[in-house]
Amino acid sequence: MAAIRPNSGENPIQECHIRFSQPSKGTLLIQFTGHWTLQNELPSVNDVEKQLGGGGPIQCVSFDTQALTGWDSGLLAYLIKIIDECKTRNIKTDQAGLPDGVRRLLDLAYAVPEREGARGVAKRPSLLARIGTDSINVARGTAETVSFIGEATLAIWKFLRGKARYRHVDFTMTIQQCGPQALPIITLISFLVGVILAYIGAVQLEQFGAEIYVANLVGLAMAREMGAMMTAIIMAGRTGGAFAAQLGTMTVNEEIDALKTMGVSPMEFLVLPRMLALMLMLPVLCLYSDLLGILGGAAVSISILDLGVLEYFNQTKNAIHLHDFAGGLFKSAVYGTLVAIAGCLRGMQSGRSAAAVGDAATSAVVTAIVWIVVASAITTVIYNILGI
């Protein structure tokens, strides 16, 4: 018996069979022959069930493995099915005829009883239940968001009084990340947005011979809205998602728990520097984006509409007032706050798995963009009422 060893692998398909006999009344002898490994087609366990069910009551099942040439988990799984079947039918099993290793593994498999109720029965809840669960989740999510914003506000208040605890390195690193490192992509996108705006305007304004007003269109659009909006959306994808992924990974690794138990508020330590950095850097990026957009518009106007360089810039200067820039900059500070909150909130809410971190990053970007658009609408209406 000791000669028989489990097999691991690379053999060509070999035969394996099962035979039944009844050496004495009430005893079923199951004979295994050949190579019982997973890469062979194992016989169906139905045959055994038929034998147990049909023909004379059986009280005991025994095994013969003299002609077994090799085995692996396939044989074990098969035996477990037989033994479980026998248990439900109150039939004894005699394992003496099994190879030594098989017997020991079976003992091991049955050593710890199956945990009751642990095997999850996935049941699809009813429509009503799902609506209920979803509503509760929405309510809970809103409450979490509100309390997060509250805590963030408190953290900023503490910061203003100089009492917040965070690492200055974190702050400068984040500034670096969402400032200088974002310049290339902001340059490209802003310039192209200016180009696009100029083209759209030019086609219409040319019909009235009013090409010069392309300067007004591009300048005002960039300064009041597009500069802030484009930088915010870029930063939502670039930095907001990264915040969520960082904080989510820290949640998975229990790093956030470690901070909490040391009495360090993750809000001050992790969220505050990120939020401050984005709030500070987004207006700067926005201003840069405004200028590049105007440059893009100028490039189109000068090369295609035959406007003079000086002419274009004078027109721009007269069209945009300081408060247009100020309005745009204020908006971008608001957007920066929203992007930072969305990123950090989703990161802190992340579940404890790799997939959950991915979801958190996605959700951070989507949330931020929705908030940006809503905030843009609200501020535009307010500016209108105030006559800015």
Place this chain on the structure above:
Amino acid sequence: MPEVTEKNDAHITVQDLTMAYGDFVIQRDLNFTVRRSDIFIIMGGSGCGKSTLLRHLVGLRSPARGKVLYDGESFWDADPSDQVRMMRRFGVMYQSGALWSSMTLAENVALALEEYTALRPAQIRELVSLKLALVGLSGFDEFYPSEISGGMQKRAGVARAMALDPEILFFDEPSAGLDPISARRLDNLILELRDSLGATMVVVTHELASILAIGNNSVFLDPITKTMIASGDPKTLLAESKDPRVHSFLTRGEG
């Protein structure tokens, strides 16, 4: 596949192995042999390069110099397709568990079976239940790794490592961070699996109790001289080694 294997034939042979991260040499001139059905212990203090050696043995890092042979076949001189074939004969339990966090335990164990065998889903389910039962996690099929304790995660890691009935099982600090009873149970599991499956076990550990209880062969790595300073049965080393470093390690510095 030989039906009867001799006690002393070499399963893994390490020849003149030097391991380095870039220019930073971790260990040099390692020479040892793991025989079939050994429980081979890789021991040494923290940071001496045990995990690094394991990563070289399982084919995750290539040696700076030297060879690793499996049944006389050099891993790093083989074609990529042969390397994959050889790696399929290994099962690895990682130091931190490394269970895939977004899959249930059943899915963790099933992945290799789905990739490498042509079994039907029902058969895979049965095998997964069997492997989980073997490590005492019967009925935890649908749990996620974050929902079970650290010791259970380690055992789930063992179940996943055993998925394909490997010839060689590697364990990186299986009992670290476990209570003495769970650690002992895991040791017994390793012994039991070796005895019943006849698999070769390579265990990284610095738990003295484990080393003496289950090991029958070993290599001792020293971080100062950056090479192995002893090898052989740990119990013999304890009784006979004259080297003060080995002796004090095996007696917790009390001997």
